[in-house]
Amino acid sequence: MRILLPLLALLLSACSSLEPVASTAIHQPMSVRPQLAPQAAPANGAIYQASQTRPLFEDRRARLLGDTLTINLVESNTAQKASNTSATRESSVSGGITTAAKVPFTGLAGLGLEAGTTSDFTGQGSAAANNQFNGTITVTVVDVYPNGNLLVSGEKQIAINQGNEFIRFSGVVNPSYVTGANTVQSTQVADARIEYKSSGYISESQSMGWLQRFFVAISPF
Numbered sequence: 415m416r417i418l419l420p421l422l423a424l425l426l427s428a429c430s431s432l433e434p435v436a437s438t439a440i441h442q443p444m445s446v447r448p449q450l451a452p453q454a455a456p457a458n459g460a461i462y463q464a465s466q467t468r469p470l471f472e473d474r475r476a477r478l479l480g481d482t483l484t485i486n487l488v489e490s491n492t493a494q495k496a497s498n499t500s501a502t503r504e505s506s507v508s509g510g511i512t513t514a515a516k517v518p519f520t521g522l523a524g525l526g527l528e529a530g531t532t533s534d535f536t537g538q539g540s541a542a543a544n545n546q547f548n549g550t551i552t553v554t555v556v557d558v559y560p561n562g563n564l565l566v567s568g569e570k571q572i573a574i575n576q577g578n579e580f581i582r583f584s585g586v587v588n589p590s591y592v593t594g595a596n597t598v599q600s601t602q603v604a605d606a607r608i609e610y611k612s613s614g615y616i617s618e619s620q621s622m623g624w625l626q627r628f629f630v631a632i633s634p635f
Contacts, residue, residue, distance in 0.1 A: 441584035
């Protein structure tokens with residue numbers, strides 16, 4: 415019974431981790447409510463609403479807390495690295511005892527000794543990566559910096575049959591890069607953080623089991 419309880423706790427913790435939790439890499443919170451400017455006496459009418467009005471000569475680009483804008487994900491990263499290393503070392507030692515008389519151990523006269531060592535090392539390594547990520551996600555302005563830059567963050571969840579797809583994005587946007595359609599390229603976002611994860615039995619079948627991960631972690635080989 416004492417052995418079954420820890421195993422049961424590990425199993426429950428593994429099951430609870432199947433659904434992606436709030437990421438620690440993406441800026442939190444992922445969404446905020448807009449803050450209305452305080453007004454002494456809003457003059458609301460049948461059509462005019464003071465809380466929703468903006469100047470006639472102001473565009474609808476995101477610039478206030480709670481505004482939304484669309485991020486065009488156009489990430490393309492390519493990296494390649496190769497290295498070769500080789501080292502060789504040789505050494506030899508030889509010696510002997512010539513004819514000796516009237517000294518101890520005269521029986522060792524004529525004994526020769528030779529020793530040699532050879533060390534050879536050759537190492538090669540290479541790595542290559544080619545990643546592309548295209549799509550769109552609409553995010554919310556969660557903070558406005560004193561210089562006018564916008565801290566945005568957002569999440570998109572898509573349920574497909576028995577699996578869920580999670581796309582999370584956050585970063586700092588310069589308002590001058592926002593186009594008239596209220597969109598901005600992901601390559602123009604500073605401190606961009608992008609996550610793409612999935613959950614479901616298809617995703618689970620592609621990951622190592624918790625017990626196997628345990629033995630891999632403690633294995634010295």
